Amino acid sequence: MTEFNGKKAIVFGGTSGIGLEIAKLLQLSGAEVVTVSRRGALGDANDGMQNEIADVQDRDALQDLFEKHSGFDFLVNAATGGPRAIGPFLEMDLDGFQNSFAKLWGYVNTVRLGAPQMAADGAVVLISGYPARKWRPGVLAIGTVGNAVEGFVKLAANEIKPIRINAVCPGLIDTPMFALQGEERAQHFSNTTKDHLIPRAGKPEEVAPAALFLLENQFVTGTIVDVDGGAILA
Numbered sequence: 001m002t003e004f005n006g007k008k009a010i011v012f013g014g015t016s017g018i019g020l021e022i023a024k025l026l027q028l029s030g031a032e033v034v035t036v037s038r039r040g041a042l043g044d045a046n047d048g049m050q051n052e053i054a055d056v057q058d059r060d061a062l063q064d065l066f067e068k069h070s071g072f073d074f075l076v077n078a079a080t081g082g083p084r085a086i087g088p089f090l091e092m093d094l095d096g097f098q099n100s101f102a103k104l105w106g107y108v109n110t111v112r113l114g115a116p117q118m119a120a121d122g123a124v125v126l127i128s129g130y131p132a133r134k135w136r137p138g139v140l141a142i143g144t145v146g147n148a149v150e151g152f153v154k155l156a157a158n159e160i161k162p163i164r165i166n167a168v169c170p171g172l173i174d175t176p177m178f179a180l181q182g183e184e185r186a187q188h189f190s191n192t193t194k195d196h197l198i199p200r201a202g203k204p205e206e207v208a209p210a211a212l213f214l215l216e217n218q219f220v221t222g223t224i225v226d227v228d229g230g231a232i233l234a
């Protein structure tokens with residue numbers, strides 16, 4: 001198992017879904033974990049972590065936060081960051097499309113303001129998403145944002161070295177990001193994944209180890225790791 005004793009990690013969006021599982025795995029691996037979200041810890045899953053409240057769009061708050069934790073080792077950003085536009089492109093509200101980029105701005109804010117405060121052998125992990133490289137009905141805006149996230153990772157790797165930066169690209173993952181409940185939720189996951197090579201929604205616990213691999217392995221930067229149940233190949 002990965003050993004992160006003595007390492008300090010800041011996990012944006014570490015109170016729900018994929019970010020929460022990454023935060024838990026980091027804690028289990030011995031790291032000191034700080035989560036950051038707008039509402040703070042939502043239950044007892046974040047016990048033993050330092051749970052800070054901040055919005056990834058609030059640059060002043062981020063600057064204060066990074067100064068407070070200066071010298072930290074790992075920056076993970078799994079925050080959804082804001083609203084997302086879903087639907088056919090030719091019917092899409094263009095302000096909605098543009099607002100979907102809140103996720104990218106949250107990522108860019110944290111890397112730009114966080115990297116100067118990190119340990120030189122530190123590492124960053126961001127989360128993109130399979131619509132970046134696989135067309136599906138209704139997700140063009142999200143996919144375009146995912147593309148931008150992956151492009152940012154590849155280009156920023158040169159600018160922030162020796163700090164490493166990588167992304168995990170999940171497929172459809174069963175998290176609280178989806179508001180549907182009960183039979184409607186099960187039906188949505190089953191319909192959306194029926195053509196995938198592994199025809200089911202993934203679990204956030206199946207995504208988190210990829211983030212830890214990217215934080216631990218000192219020979220990997222500017223890379224995207226797909227954990228998508230074969231969604232992109234479908």
Ligand SMILES: NC(=O)c1ccc[n+]([C@@H]2O[C@H](COP(=O)([O-])OP(=O)(O)OC[C@H]3O[C@@H](n4cnc5c(N)ncnc54)[C@H](OP(=O)(O)O)[C@@H]3O)[C@@H](O)[C@H]2O)c1
Nearest residue numbers: 013016017018037038039055056079080081129173175177
């Ligand atoms: N689930 C999927 O199928 C899937 C697939 C591909 C990619 N992804 C990507 O994976 C990442 C995590 O998604 P998830 O499914 O784990 O979502 P989630 O369960 O909804 O968790 C989102 C987390 O981000 C925090 N957050 C959202 N906006 C924020 C902001 N402006 N400032 C600070 N924190 C903020 C939330 O806490 P607060 O609300 O309290 O702020 C929460 O902790 C996202 O980037 C998503 O696009 C998800």
